[in-house]
Amino acid sequence: MNITVLTPEKEIFSGNINSVKVPGSQGAFQVLKNHAPIVSSLDEGKVSIVTAGGGYRYFDVESGAIKESNEAGRTLVFAIQGGFIEVLNDEVSLLVTGIENGLDG
């Protein structure tokens, strides 16, 4: 399943993932493959993405550049202040604000 994580300033993650956990405003939930279509607002909290093989691009905080990787099963966690998630046909769009400490995993 594919995901794009966008902030108002840049794209911070895009690529193939196994699962994503988000702090929905009615409780945290996890999105796996073949999830029903959903649109939800997100509260302050942590998003964690588990990557899959097939390549993904992410914004590396230390170097401040977009990096590519193929490593599967990697868990990336980042704190957000709020946002929205949309899932449709295994395409996840995550719109978030207030990424504080970036991606670590």
Place this chain on the structure above:
Amino acid sequence: MAANLKEVRERIRSVQNTQQITKAMKMVSAAKLRRAQDAILSMRPYAEKLNGMLRNILSNLEGDAETVFGQERELKNACLVVMTSDRGLCGAFNTNVCKAAVRTIETKFADVYADGNLTILCIGKRGYDYFRKRYTGARIDNSHVNLFHGLSYENIAKVAGSLLDAFEKQEFDAVDIAYGKFKNAATQYTITEQFLPVAKIEREEGDAMLADYIFEPGKVELLQYLVPTILKTQFQKCLLDTHASEHGARMTAMDKATENANELLRELRISYNKARQEAITNEILEIVGGAAALEQG
């Protein structure tokens, strides 16, 4: 003639110095413009996705979407946001933005201004300087005048959020933004746009229901989250546009100045050469005259 020669030489040198500065400023602006354009481009996917979500919800919604930000109220208190640059030397850019703002004050907000209920929120020093002196009948808000120093979404969202709050609390019944809309490096439009209340959000034809979505917390509640976020990105777009326009305008202005300096230098060189030739001719005449006098004697 020697004094004239020296004068011209000094002028040439001074023009050359100025040209060097304008050339450097043009180059700096070109680099900054590219970065400003990149910023506009990189926020676009986010804004588009947000709008996509909005349309998605609307297509699933029965009836019209109504939020507090669409409320049309009687115009008693208003706010005009004026986005200008911090520095000058960018042609008529700041003047044009201020003119666009003044047009709005004199037409749409004329009554509000006459009643002393107009707030002018200045972002960018130039606009602040302009309105501080001329429009003493309005409240001039300079608390965000330095926003261009830290143009992060966080800072922008704070300002936009406070405007939204004020509208919600009925402190303002309308908010307009005067800014420089960026088209390309050579063209910028300076216009005033209505920010609040937002135009009625209408379902577009052909907005087919894409899928049977689950909406959390609910369609109407989601709209209450979504609309302010969209408005904040709109505000951000205005700021980024102004920023890019400023650098575009400065680049064009400095390019023209450099060209002008070239023209000036060409003319100065001609007059310098003329003066030099004249001095030489005079000297030769003197020598020839002297020699002729000697021969005769």
